[in-house]
């Protein structure tokens with residue numbers, strides 16, 4: 072599998088789930104490399120913003136920022152090798168993230184099978200942008216889908232970031248939660264229209280402020296909590312950002 076590389080190894084880490092309905096629970100994160108989207112504010116740009124690609128990123132404004140050399144930021148491991156890493160940790164909740172993890176569904180299924188053979192107590196969450204249809208086997212194997220559809224502020228064309236067939240399908244799955252990242256009131260209005268268009272139940276919507284620091288999160292937290300309350304949505308913080316700041320591997 073293609074995973075993000077961190078300190079010469081794969082980006083697999085034991086931490087507390089910082090976002091979504093399992094926030095606060097211990098979890099092992101596995102970060103896939105590669106994404107089919109190229110959001111301008113993406114905080115895991117090293118999974119897709121490679122040398123020779125044309126995608127703009129907010130970081131371009133920083134004269135010290137350079138696109139990544141693919142071989143510097145990617146590591147290839149087999150599902151069996153990944154299972155070995157995961158089995159070293161005492162936790163049984165595993166979060167598949169990225170990049171976009173649904174680009175490698177059959178390999179994840181091999182990993183899930185191996186881990187459940189070692190211990191049937193393993194639970195799996197996936198963090199996805201909601202543009203790729205899960206295969207029936209993958210969707211059945213995953214315990215929780217954390218879907219973050221992207222808004223206009225990502226810089227992506229609507230036809231690339233909102234795939235009606237996928238969103239309508241996932242809206243019907245009680246294991247699917249929709250975690251929207253917002254940084255303005257216009258974003259909240261856009262989320263409302265997406266929710267209505269794809270019939271996403273309000274009880275499975277989470278509103279999460281954008282931010283890489285506690286100060287940035289605080290700009291919108293109280294306001295968005297009130298917006299969420301008014302609509303029957305959940306409010307969602309970014310606990311790992313508050314605990315550890317803008318760091319990798321936590």
Ligand SMILES: Nc1nc2[nH]cc(C(=O)O)c2c(=O)[nH]1
Pocket residue numbers: 086087088089090100168169198311321
């Ligand atoms: N602690 C922690 N929680 C997270 N929830 C979603 C994450 C992600 O980057 O997908 C993430 C992450 O990177 N770290």
Ligand code: SF4
Pocket residue numbers: 106107108109110112113114115116118119169170171200221
């Ligand atoms: S979908 Fe997620 S990983 Fe992909 S570019 Fe957007 S924010 Fe980054």
Ligand SMILES: [Mg+2]
Pocket residue numbers: 114
């Ligand atoms: Mg993240």
